[in-house]
Amino acid sequence: xxxxxxxxxxxxxxxxxxxxxxxxxxxxxxxxxxxxxxxxxxxxxxxxxxxxxxxxxxxxxxxxxxxxxxxxxxxxxxxxxxxxxxxxxxxxxxxxxxxxxxxxxxxxxxxxxxxxxxxxxxxxxxxxxxxxxxxxxxxxxxxxxxxxxxxxxxxxxxxxxxxxxxxxxxxxxxxxxxxxxxxxxxxxxxxxxxxxxxxxxxx
Amino acid sequence: xxxxxxxxxxxxxxxxxxxxxxxxxxxxxxxxxxxxxxxxxxxxxxxxxxxxxxxxxxxxxxxxxxxxxxxxxxxxxxxxxxxxxxxxxxxxxxxxxxxxxxxxxxxxxxxxxxxxxxxxxxxxxxxxxxxxxxxxxxxxxxxxxxxxxxxxxxxxxxxxxxxxxxxxxxxxxxxxxxxxxxxxxxxxxxxxxxxxxxxxxxx
DNA sequence: AACTCAGGAAACTTTATCGGTTTCCTCGGT
DNA sequence: ACCGAGGAAACCGATAAAGTTTCCTGAGTT
Numbered sequence: 491x492x493x494x495x496x497x498x499x500x501x502x503x504x505x506x507x508x509x510x511x512x513x514x515x516x517x518x519x520x521x522x523x524x525x526x527x528x529x530x531x532x533x534x535x536x537x538x539x540x541x542x543x544x545x546x547x548x549x550x551x552x553x554x555x556x557x558x559x560x561x562x563x564x565x566x567x568x569x570x571x572x573x574x575x576x577x578x579x580x581x582x583x584x585x586x587x588x589x590x591x592x593x594x595x596x597x598x599x600x601x602x603x604x605x606x607x608x609x610x611x612x613x614x615x616x617x618x619x620x621x622x623x624x625x626x627x628x629x630x631x632x633x634x635x636x637x638x639x640x641x642x643x644x645x646x647x648x649x650x651x652x653x654x655x656x657x658x659x660x661x662x663x664x665x666x667x668x669x670x671x672x673x674x675x676x677x678x679x680x681x682x683x684x685x686x687x688x689x690x691x692x693x
Numbered sequence: 694x695x696x697x698x699x700x701x702x703x704x705x706x707x708x709x710x711x712x713x714x715x716x717x718x719x720x721x722x723x724x725x726x727x728x729x730x731x732x733x734x735x736x737x738x739x740x741x742x743x744x745x746x747x748x749x750x751x752x753x754x755x756x757x758x759x760x761x762x763x764x765x766x767x768x769x770x771x772x773x774x775x776x777x778x779x780x781x782x783x784x785x786x787x788x789x790x791x792x793x794x795x796x797x798x799x800x801x802x803x804x805x806x807x808x809x810x811x812x813x814x815x816x817x818x819x820x821x822x823x824x825x826x827x828x829x830x831x832x833x834x835x836x837x838x839x840x841x842x843x844x845x846x847x848x849x850x851x852x853x854x855x856x857x858x859x860x861x862x863x864x865x866x867x868x869x870x871x872x873x874x875x876x877x878x879x880x881x882x883x884x885x886x887x888x889x890x891x892x893x894x895x896x
Numbered sequence: 897a898a899c900t901c902a903g904g905a906a907a908c909t910t911t912a913t914c915g916g917t918t919t920c921c922t923c924g925g926t
Numbered sequence: 927a928c929c930g931a932g933g934a935a936a937c938c939g940a941t942a943a944a945g946t947t948t949c950c951t952g953a954g955t956t
Contacts, residue, residue, distance in 0.1 A: 516801065518914060529933045530916080540915065594797060598719070623883075633885045636874045639864050640855065641883055644875070647854035652846050661842050671839045672847070679882035680826075680844055682836045721943060732904045733945075743944070 498536050500526060506547045513595035514544055514603070544596075544603055552610035555580065559618040570626040574645070575673065577619055581646055582653035582669075616642050648672050701739050703729060709750045716798035717747055717806070747799075747806055755813035758783065762821040773829040777848070778876065780822055784849050785856035785872075819845050851875050 504525050508517045519540055523530045537543040562568070562576035596604035619642045626632040632641075649672070651657065658668055707728050711720040722743055726733045740746040765771070765779035799807035822845045829835035835844075852875070854860065861871055 512801075513797070519916080520914075523933095527933080529935085531918085532932055534916070535932090594716075630885055632883050636878060636883065637864065637866070640866070640871060640874050641878065643855050643860065643864075644851060644878055644883075647850050648847060651850035651854075652843065657846065661840065661846075663840070663843065668843060671843050675839060675844065675847055675879070675882065677882045677884045679878065679880045680835050680839065680847075681880045682833055722945080723943075726904095730904080732906085734947085735903055737945070738903090 494536070497528075497532075501528075501533065501536055501543070502547055502550055505543050506551060509544055509547055510551075510592050513592050514540075515595050515599045541600055541603060544600065545606065548603065548607055548610065552607075552614055556614040556618075559614065563618055563622060570622070570629065570631045571677070573622055574626075574676075577622060578645060578649045578653070578669070578673065581615065581619075581649040615646060619645060645676065648676060697739070700731075700735075704731075704736065704739055704746070705750055705753055708746050709754060712747055712750055713754075713795050716795050717743075718798050718802045744803055744806060747803065748809065751806065751810055751813065755810075755817055759817040759821075762817065766821055766825060773825070773832065773834045774880070776825055777829075777879075780825060781848060781852045781856070781872070781876065784818065784822075784852040818849060822848060848879065851879060 501522070505517075505522055508522060508525070519530055519533060522543075523533045526533070537546065558580045559577065562573055562580065565573070565576075568576065593604065593607060596607060616639070620638045623632055623638040623641050627634055627638070652661075652668060652672055653665065658665060661668060663671070704725070708720075708725055711725060711728070722733055722736060725746075726736045729736070740749065761783045762780065765776055765783065768776070768779075771779065796807065796810060799810060819842070823841045826835055826841040826844050830837055830841070855864075855871060855875055856868065861868060864871060866874070
């Protein structure tokens with residue numbers, strides 16, 4: 491790896507963290523440069539503009555998510571429930587990419603970048619998760635009366651909204667505990683089962 | 694009602710819509726005054742500052758939501774499922790209050806207002822929804838192994854993320870259809886039931 | 897008619913912000 | 927010594943917006 495590629499990689503990592511946490515307009519190039527202990531001049535030698543930097547961040551992030559989801563989907567050793575498990579984990583880990591301040595900001599400040607994220611989301615996260623549920627339906631594992639697209643949004647929304655450090659802290663749950671609960675409710679709902687022995691234990 | 698109270702009410706209504714849709718920092722007093730066909734001078738005669746206006750908006754909004762949730766919770770003619778139904782509808786209608794650009798903005802630009810919203814959310818939405826689930830658990834209607842606080846977040850998150858005009862349009866579903874699906878998944882999950890005739894119909 | 901007050905439109909004041917550019921300087925390599 | 931990379935920070939230009947004030951009009955009252 492060349493020095494330039496290494497520097498570029500560091501820039502992307504810092505920019506990714508800041509943009510996804512705080513949005514596009516709220517993160518200054520001064521701030522990014524400062525955190526990298528780098529002058530703005532150098533930063534601009536790697537990326538021609540703030541938008542160029544953000545675009546590179548978006549592309550890198552979603553390319554990685556796509557690879558992870560594809561690997562899970564194609565893993566023949568996994569059943570549907572395990573695949574769902576993997577999907578939720580991937581989405582929870584990448585939650586900041588699919589929601590949050592960056593999208594809100596881009597919608598206003600850089601519409602073309604917003605469109606880019608939206609396209610990636612649609613192409614990667616929704617499409618692969620939908621494929622999982624469609625296959626599960628055909629295999630008779632998932633109920634046939636609920637549209638896949640809606641379930642996709644439930645999966646993604648629940649993973650994002652709950653499997654986050656701040657929410658886990660508020661709930662007083664560990665990640666594995668919360669994860670198990672989310673999955674249980676997603677698979678079997680909140681209705682009590684009078685004949686279901688597997689759920690008798692008091693929480 | 695006096696002319697002042699009437700004007701004040703109009704201001705609150707417009708400010709509420711704009712703040713909740715676009716956030717605090719992105720909505721200017723010029724914009725609010727313009728939409729009201731009012732001069733900024735007059736606007737400032739009713740509210741001393743932008744923050745004062747936003748604070749009044751927040752308080753009015755959550756007071757209304759609280760009243761609605763309390764009415765649903767205390768309605769002895771409703772069973773748990775109907776109460777859940779009502780809660781989801783109230784939350785979906787008020788989704789912009791509980792999430793969205795306003796919160797993100799306030800966290801940064803007006804921390805004391807952010808804390809105010811957070812306190813209201815905790816006090817009103819979470820507390821009443823949690824009471825519903827706790828009662829449902831005691832009555833044996835809801836499963837005992839999932840913490841109420843987590844379910845509360847699932848209910849609220851699902852209502853907010855899906856029961857919105859843009860998402861409904863993308864899904865090609867009407868509000869009643871999407872609502873029914875969300876409720877079905879929340880109550881009974883996505884797992885197929887081999888012996889459940891009530892779900893045999895293809896979507 | 898003259899005066900007063902309310903209130904709209906818009907100019908004004910003040911302050912702050914930030915993307916992108918340039919200057920000054922130091923250090924390492926040749 | 928010279929050159930180039932790069933950090934710190936000043937600079938430039940443009941923009942934005944909260945809050946204040948001016949100019950003007952219309953309605954009501956005396």
